[in-house]
Amino acid sequence: MYAILVYDFGEKRVAKACKFCRQYLNWVQNSVFEGELTEGQLRSVEKGLRSIMHPSEDSVLIYLMREERWMDRRSLGVRKAEPGFMI
C-alpha cells in the first residue's frame, strides 16, 4: 500500500524519528514522508515510532491508500525532494 506519513515530534526526538522513517519511506518535506509499505513494514514503522515518541507530546498521522495512482500530488514553493526520483 502507499503511505503518506506526517509527524510532529519534539525537538529532542525529531532527528531520531527522521532517521528511522528514512529506513522505510522517502522524505518529501520537513516532517513528511511517502512510499510503499507492506503490512509488516507498516507495523514496524508504527512500533519504531511508538518507541521514539513521547505519547503525550508527539503525534504521527499516517494516510494509507491501496495505490499511489489514486491520489494527485501538488506542490507550491520549495520542492525539497521528489518522491519519484528517490526510489
Add this chain to the structure above:
Amino acid sequence: MYAILVYDFGEKRVAKACKFCRQYLNWVQNSVFEGELTEGQLRSVEKGLRSIMHPSEDSVLIYLMREERWMDRRSLGVRKAEPGFMI
C-alpha cells in the same frame, strides 16, 4: 475532492498560513489540514498560500483524491483534532 495539505512555513508566516487554511480545511495536526474542496476552492487555497509564502523558503504539499473513503487514516500519540468531528 478530498485534500490533505501539509505546509512548512517560516515562523513569521506560519500563523497567517494557518488562519488562511482554516477557512477552507480542518486542522488535524501541526501544519496538517484536511477536507473537501471544490476545484474553485483548491485554486483559492493555492492562490492564497502563494500570496503568503516566500517561495524560496516555504513549501506546501497538497494530496488530492476523489473520495475520502479511498484512504485510511492512522494516528499515534497525541490526537490534536478529529477531522470527522469538526465538520
